Amino acid sequence: MSIRKLILVTNDDGLNAKGITSLVRAVEPLGDVVIVAPTESQSGMSQAITVKHPLRAKKIQLNGSASYAVNGTPTDCVKLAINQLLPRKPDLLVSGINHGSNSSTSILYSGTMGAALEGCINGVPSIGFSLISLDPHADFNVAEKYVRRIASKVLQEGLPRSTCLNINIPVAEESELKGIKICRQTMGFWQEEFDKRTDPAGREYFWLKGEYYNTEPDAQDTDEWALKNNYIAIVPVNIDLTCYDTLNNMKNWKF
């Protein structure tokens, strides 16, 4: 008798986001689902952990799956799930479906991917999913089909010990999508055009608002290129950040 797979679902938009409901629906046929996700939105929280205040996990029912609402970051949710809430280490972690892109260097700020990196550190095959739309009412139907197909494949194949997946999905009709493309992370950055304002007391304050700048728009092996051309972009992501080329070059430095 084969044991059913245990699947941990989390996100960074919080338990009330539409995206996590879609994600649960996508993976439910693949195993037993437990949801451990932030009570409130944790966008832009990267792989932050909570050290200043204690965490609470409130058990709730969400679409029939066992669910916990946590007053912390996505990474806190994963740590708490693996160490306290789940009966055993999960066979798969899925995070998302994020409302908005986490392609290119945005992966570094992403709470969605923070959770996936945390799963990976703990030896759990982990995937972050994002839909390229900030609309809270976005249509996740097409995305759901791809999520199920990819999650099912990862359950079959596994992932190397230090690798997780960053998956971005364009908003398009199913007939317009060209399929799945394995990509590298695009090099680019956010040109931060802070919105400088003055409060009623005459003091300056700044809202963060940036515009993404792609430094290699013509590189066809990148996730940005894939998304622009209606492919689902999969970037395999390494938790070993060492730059081995520089490591070798720096051995000649005389300090």
Place this chain on the structure above:
Amino acid sequence: MSIRKLILVTNDDGLNAKGITSLVRAVEPLGDVVIVAPTESQSGMSQAITVKHPLRAKKIQLNGSASYAVNGTPTDCVKLAINQLLPRKPDLLVSGINHGSNSSTSILYSGTMGAALEGCINGVPSIGFSLISLDPHADFNVAEKYVRRIASKVLQEGLPRSTCLNINIPVAEESELKGIKICRQTMGFWQEEFDKRTDPAGREYFWLKGEYYNTEPDAQDTDEWALKNNYIAIVPVNIDLTCYDTLNNMKNWKF
């Protein structure tokens, strides 16, 4: 006439930490220093950005250097510095000196290294420094000398476009230190032994408290080994997280 170097100093322990005072003292002889750092401790904030509330930058005097206290994360500080507060893009970013280790996979949770990664994304040669002591009154004298030597070298040599440095320094007498070692990131993880408590109302809560587990304690090319053997450990860090081996293998996957 050569233009003086512009050096951005930040940290994650906040402007009142001893470590940032040491860092300023270490790099002051190398150029013009501007400090843009969090008002309060931001430990464990990774590369998080603040999207829910606006930022304020309060100009203050700290040891004679131009300083700004920011109500945000280390990454917010770097973004605000580069885009709003500094007269031009800095020639060097230094972050720290952190009170406590950021070696191995701890780099992923580190606010100190979040700031360095952000500088790197923006094309600024960037270094995060950490002293392996959580003591707020730790002795940074020996560390300071190495910080100056390494920062000076990086100003001379520069760093490749997508690489920053993660530098950890053991607590030891100068005579005990064996020098500088260029290393790779140790693979390991935190075994999270949450401290489960009950509040006066009878509700459970959890404090995060982990113990680091090194999965390759005998690997002499790792930062953990170097630190245990009284070397200053330098890990060159890549902002391209793509796992190229997996990328090539996954091209054969049939979805």
